[in-house]
Amino acid sequence: MEVSHYTSQCVIAICHFCEHHGPNVIFHTRLGAESESPANKLSSSSTSISCGACNPFGNEHPGFTSKEPTSGKCTISSNRYTSEIVKNKLQQACFRSLSSEVSPSKEGPIFFSDSGIEIHVISHTFFLKDSSARGFQRWFSVIALTSESTVLLKMWNTLVPEMKDIIEDLQQMAAEIYKREEEQCSHRMLRSNFHIANVGAARSLQDISGNPAILLKLHIQFSRLVLLANCSQHLVKPKVTESVTSARESSIAALVRICQEIGPHFKTFAKHILKGGCTSISSDELFFKESCFSALQYLVPVQTTKSFIISQHTLQTTSQPCLLISNRGRKITCILNSCEESDKASCIVTRLENILLAEDVTPSFIHKQITNIREQLLFAAKKMQELKNVDQHKVLQFFQSFGYDTGDLDILHHWSLYC
Structure with missing residues (x-):
């Protein structure tokens, strides 16, 4: 890909201010050729910083690639650059987004240009x-960069709400990890008592968010923004125009398809997901990954909806029990790789099976029923937390009086960790 063509595209990046290295681009997402991979055609300007905050990929990680099925467009996310020109433009945009070009309230979107190096930027x-x-x-900042201001100005009302959703998602995850760490050991009290100005080395985005798959999740989200900015509007519809009901029905439909594919192994599948088991989604279609991710969130505790899936771009063998979900054409393939089969009866699994494998029921009905099951499960999990020091036989008797069974206890125990 020629440099001039590369820089005329809209590129999305996430930046941060490192206390040791200053403003830095963590990684960027762009359109790529179909035959191109993140490691192809890279200049010597690849990131070599060992700081985990500035380089969460690590020096050997090639990055991520996705293919949008309708248009056939490829997107690439990497912390490496195709040329010094691209590197300088992104770093200059990064520096300004975290220094001079900041909204009065410190947080929020702003547009700025630099005619000297021909960049136009939306920075949030x-x-x-x-x-x-x-x-x-x-x-931190999320930036959209291009050499043509018209593209960004026309896309402001689409890109900014999408950026805001991504940021709020990150902030919620980080806030949950911060709260959990403060409850375990108050860093604020430690610094106050011992007059410590700063504690610990800069941490990676994975550690701050508590999500080991956050870079891939951001790749999927940034790929959407890149496609929105670079492709025709009829190929990728802005998320802001989708109704909440439509999005829910789409997620429920995906969940039902997965359950139908699992078929006779539904109980093992449901138990694996409900207990927080490792799940890998393998597909070149980023929208397939998004729909699966949204669908399986219905079966996990609220606080872990952003991190329960360990997604992989390509299907890989793994030694640990793992649910592998992939698609070939219109068919979803699910593989239960060494997932534990339980012979203990579970009323939670049975209820889900009756709902998700039922015939002639509407998505709205399924959504309502699953929502009710989740609320009851969260309530029971809080009770489990209160009874953690009680004899397990008495705990079983207690929950059996409310209609739960022996196979539900380990599910309730897992959910109680997040209440």
Whole structure:
């Protein structure tokens, strides 16, 4: 891909301010040729910083590639650059987004240009909670960069709401990790008592968010923004125009398809997901990954909806029990790789099976029923937490009086960890 063509595209990046290295681009997402991979045609300007905060990929990680099925467009996310020109433009945009070009409220979107190096940027700055950072928070920005201002100005009302959704998602994850860490050991109290200005080395985005798959999740989200900005509007519809009902029905439909594919192994599948088992989604279609991710969120505790899936771009063998979900054409393939089969009866699994494998029921009905099951399960999990020091036989008797069975206890125990 020629440099001039590359820089005329809209590129999406996430940046942060490192207390050791200053403003830095963590990684960027762009359109790529179908035959291109993240590791192809890279200049010597690849990131070589060992700092986990500036380089969460690590020096050997090639990045991620996805293919949009309708248009055939490929997107690539990497912390490496195709040329010094691209590197300089992104770094300059990063520097300005975290220094001079900031909204009066510190957080929020802003548009700026630099005619000297021909860049036009939408920058949305924000903070993430981090118990190890100075001031207990770190400064980040999501930027959209192109050499043509018209593209960004026309896309402002589409890109900015999408950026805001991504940022709020990150902030919620970081806030949950911060709260959990403060409850275990108050860093704020430690610094106050011992007059420590800063504690710990800069942490990666995976550690701050508590999600080991956050880079891939951001790749999927950034790929959407890149396609929105670079492709025709009829190929990728802005999320802001979708109704909540339509999105729910789409997620429910995906969940039903997965359950139908599992078929006779539904009980093993449901138990694996409900207990927080490892799940891998393998597909070149980023929208398939998104729909599966949204669908399986119905079967996990609220606080873990952003991190229960360990997604992989390509299907790989794994030694640990893992549910592998992939698609070939219109068919979903699900493989239960060494997932534990339980012979203990579970009323939770039975109820889900009756709902998700029932015939001639509407998505709205299924959504309502699953929502009820989730609420009851969360309530029971909180009770499990209160009874953690009680004799297990008495705990079983207690829950059996409410209609639960022996196979539900380990599910309730897992959910109780997040209540």
